Amino acid sequence: MIRARFLIAALLLGGTSPIAVAGQQTAAGAAAPAADxxxxxxxxxxxxxxxxxxxxxxxxxxxxxxxxxxxxxxxxxxxxxxxxxxxxxxxxxxxxxxxxxxxxxxxxxxxxxxxxxxxxxxxxxRTYEAPFNSDTFFWTGLNPRSPFARADDYQRYLGRMRDIPRYFDEQIANMRAGLKRGYTVPRVSIENRDKTIEPFTAAGASNPFHKAFDAMPATIPAARRQALRAEAEAVIRDSVAPAYTRLLRFMREEYMPGARTTIDAYSLPNGRAFYQDRIREFTTLDLTADQIHAIGLKEVARIDADMQATMKEAGFQGSFPEFLNFLRTDPQFYARSPKELLSLSAYVVKKMDGKLKDNFETLPRYRFTILPVPDELAPIYTSGRGGLDSCLMNTYALPSRPLYSIPALTLHECNPGHSFQAAVALEAPLRPPFRQETYFSGYGEGWGLYTEWLGKELGIYEGPYEEFGRQTFEMWRAARLVVDTGIHTRGWTRQQAIDYFAKHTALAPLDIANEVDRYIAWPAQALAYKLGELSMRRMRAKAEAELGDRFDPAPFHSAILDMGSVPLPTFEDQMERFIAAEKASARAAN
Incomplete structure (x- = not known):
């Protein structure tokens, strides 16, 4: 497209982003104020x-x-x-x-x-007094997913490894303070999470911290590699493993037995205000729990009708609960090996690659890889999670990982979802470092859900089962609005939440239990996804309605991604500016 080439050229020549250009003129055509x-x-x-x-x-x-x-x-x-x-x-x-x-x-x-x-x-x-939740821990992620490139990086890594005992001691002291005032992660949501610590207590080569030293690049001289490995073995033996052993003992002997038995945020100190502030933090919106609960119920009803229609399209003759049971139990829907699951995810990424040039103006250079969730996390981890360097797919318990959900999961987490989104943010022009590093869940997760819907528009899903997998994911996020507010403000039990998901989605029982525990341990975080998607879909519908035949998805997507992660009210304001600028451009062309 001529317009796309012009905008990209402007960026390369040091111009600002299209969304910024849209707002740089006043109503009278004069230049906007200079940066303060x-x-x-x-x-x-x-x-x-x-x-x-x-x-x-x-x-x-x-x-x-x-x-x-x-x-x-x-x-x-x-x-x-x-x-x-x-x-x-x-x-x-x-x-x-x-x-x-x-x-x-x-x-x-x-x-x-x-x-x-x-x-x-x-x-x-004082949320630092509960510094983890059901699947995100301060003791994991300290070791890299892939080797470093330079010897200096390894030397700094060794320094961080030596600092782990001090770091863990400070975290433990904070958690003890939380125990004293009743501010802890709920006991039910941390069952078996202590097992994620166990691999790090090994003093030898099986310790996950050793992996980065197993595949050091050949660009580091052999003698230096040998010296670094020897140093790592000593640090793991003398510092890392003992620190993890002490942490494991604390978790099993003090924290888990003393953690609160309630599951709702309202039971925490100043719990009502706390939950409302968590809504504001994760959604960046001023909505109440009751308003969000009502939005969730409306969305659940809408998506349920779509799922019923897809069941009929698949030719299934039984009831909806029977269809869900069929999807959860029939072997045709499940991978026989981790490689089969990872291969399907990689295929979806490449299939979407073929659509990018027509739907995005700028493609980032930064590449991500697809990896299985690490063994030490996989039993309690979500189905997948995407980031700048890698997109993780959970290959643990394959009978709980339906293949019909992999396309939607891959679009959301990998391409053009979080991994793609993170690379665009990294390479975005004229953005201060704090803008590159800031992440708002409503914007980021809203984009992830939007890309699942975009996959339908672009023909990524093959057949009714994969479309039902997409709908199951959409229902999952809508049901979160009901379940999260139900647990934290309406007295729902854990089993009520599990039953609600089982009734409305084709998610596997293991996934449902892990997800509910996540919502219990991480109040309001799950609300951001659907609310962000609704905002993005609403702006897309408005752009299509107001621009008509002149609507082009490529600049629309550039307008979203070029602004980077922003609060949702800011996102909507910027998209209004984009639509106005596109309309003005159309009038000028005529």
């Missing part, structure tokens, strides 16, 4: 502070080995130091008149201010 140097000075200063506080190498970018030679401090004193700094920063940000900012700086302001509020709010509730 006060705002830039604030977010630049805060970024330097953040790099120091979280043990990052100055000036490092995502996708590189960004860790320093130590881990961050998580003591209460460190938390309060950050809160004081960010509170002062927030006051200074609020003193800048938004109406005097350019469109790009309005986005910077909204992202920066929202992020600051979230960080301050979490410290005020």
């Amino acid at each position: 140097p006060r705002l830039k000075a604030l977010y630049d200063a805060e970024w330097a502070f953040r790099e120091r506080e979280f043990a990052r190498l100055p000036g490092s970018q995502r996708g590189e080995a960004t860790g320093s030679d130590h881990l961050p401090s998580v003591t209460p004193a460190a938390q309060q130091r950050r809160a004081a700094y960010w509170s002062d920063m927030l006051a200074k940000v609020d003193a800048i008149p938004v109406e005097g900012l350019s469109n790009e700086d309005r986005m910077n302001h909204a992202v920066f201010r929202t992020w600051l509020w979230q960080e301050i709010n979490n410290i005020e509730y």
Whole structure:
């Protein structure tokens, strides 16, 4: 497309993004205000502070080995130091008149201010006293998924490994404080999570920290590789394994027996306000739990009708519950090996690759890989999770991983979902580092769900079963609105939540149990997905209606992705600007 080539050329020549261009003119055609140097000075200063506080190498970018030679401090004193700094920063940000900012700086302001509020709010509730949930842990992810490229990266990695005992001691002290005031992860949602610690207690080569040293690149001289491996063996034996052993003992002897038996957020200290603030954090919207519950019920009813229609299209003659049982139990729907599941995911990625050029103006250079979820996490992990470097697919318990769901899962997590989205954000032009690093669930997960729907538009799903898999995923996210608010504000039991999912989706029992435990342990996080998707679908429908035959999905997608992760109100404002600019362009062309 001529327009696409022009925009890409503008980006390469140092221009701003299309969405920024859309907002750079006033109604009278005059240039918008210049970027406010006060705002830039604030977010630049805060970024330097953040790099120091979280043990990052100055000036490092995502996708590189960004860790320093130590881990961050998580003591209460460190938390309060950050809160004081960010509170002062927030006051200074609020003193800048938004109406005097350019469109790009309005986005910077909204992202920066929202992020600051979230960080301050979490410290005020002392959420660091429960520093994990049912599938995301502070003790995992400290070892890389793939080897490092340079010897210096390994040397810094060894430094972080040596720092693990101190880091774990601080986390344990925080968790003990949480135990004393009744602020813990619910007991039921952490059953068997202690097993994820066990592999790291090994003192020898089987320890997951050793893997990065097993495949060191040949560009590192052989003598240096041997020395690094020898150093790693000593650090694992003397520091890493003993620290994990102490953590495992604490979890089994103190934390898990003392964790609260209630499952709702309302039972926590100041629980009602806490849950409302979690809604605001994860969705970036000012909605109440009752409003979200009602949206969920409406969406469940709509998607249920779609699923019934697809069941009839598949030619199934029985009832809907019988159809769900058929999908959960018939061997034709399940992989016989991990490779079969991973291969289907890779096929879907390549099939979507063939559609990208017609639906996206800019394709990122950064590549991701598809990997199985690590063995130490797989039993309690979600079906998949995508990121910049890799897209993880869970190959544990294959009879619980239906193949008809893999296409939707792959689009969401890998391409053009989270892995693609993260690469676009990394390579986006003219964006401050804090914008590259900030992630809002409503925007990010909304995009993931939107790409599942986009797969239907682009013909990715093959046959009624894969379409039903997509609908099951859509129902899963709609049901979350009902279940999460039901658990945390309406007294639902864990079994009620499990039964609700079993009734409305074809998810496997293991997936359902893991997901419900996730919602119990991570209040309101699951609400962001469907609400974000509804926002994106609403803006797509508006763009199609107002632009008519001139609607082009490629610039529409650029408008979404080029702005990066933003709060949902900011997203909708920017999309309104995009639609207005496209209409103005159409009028000028005529």
